[in-house]
Amino acid sequence: MPELPEVETVRAGLVRHVLHRPLAAADVLHPRAVRHQAGGASELHADLQGRAFRAAVRRGKFLWLELEEADRDAPVSPDHALLVHLGMSGQLLIQPPASPGTPHASTALPAAEQLARPVTSTTAHVRVRLRFVDGGQLWFVDQRTFGYVRSVPLVATDDHAPGGQGSELPLVPLPAAHIARDLLDPAIDVPAVIQSLRARRTEIKRAILDQALVSGIGNIYADEALWRAELHGTERTDLVPAGQLAALLEHARAVMSEALAAGGTSFDAMYVDVDGAGGYFERSLDAYGRAGQPCRRCGTAIRREQFMNRGSFSCPACQPPPHC
């Protein structure tokens, strides 16, 4: 999936394009996209119709668009948002008002790419179409349908910054209330994360992929952080010294920050921002996807192992597995 840097790239694009524009309709083109919405497509439409977004917010890989109040004079009601999870293959694509947004005329892509692109790839997988009153659209596109959109109430979380100064509790979507802060969140309490990591009795890669412990890290950046920290993913969390855990988290933060600056990691047209453009971080990866290629630190061939039913890439020399 888009991991934290890719989702943040999408969020920044939403801020530039979709705030304060009233919605005319939400069209659900594939039922799986709204499978977590109790009332289904009709409820999503009813919750969005006539409303506008006031902010685009992200925590880890969870993204949501806060809704402006429908009626300023209405009695106080809980804040609501449109929650979006991109899953493995989700995209949000802007369709400017100038274009009718028909499936055959995507202006989200550069002209040259439009001509080269088969009709099938992106446009065939539009799952939800948000139509703005001004004629523009926001498409939720998702080939593998692991992603979803859903209107949700926002709730105040009880976690807060260390020191807790000026601390209003942040609003998060109710279904994502269990998601921990991520490493690019200025209010994250890193020492507390290290403590909960050490309290775990599991392998280190499992732990840093657990979104309830620290969010935003996925398979790519987990492997990159482990490579930089010279740790093997099957190392037990409770046996890794706290200093090494701190270094690992700092590497994860740094690699995601660098990837964000490069526009994210795009292996293909699946991982793109709201304008359809991909990022350039793939060329900077040191471990992920580099099986058989020389480690950039010591020259040993990077190995690929099966772990948690997916690939894990590491250097056999720099990251020896713990002996049991």
Next chain:
DNA sequence: CATATCCCCTGCGGGC
């Protein structure tokens, strides 16, 4: 409770 496994999907590339 914490932790581990299993699935949900579609499409693509490689081997036969």
Next chain:
DNA sequence: TGCCCGCAGGGGATAT
């Protein structure tokens, strides 16, 4: 050419 297999950036829902 075509079929079958493995593989893909995630996490929710169940098992233990």
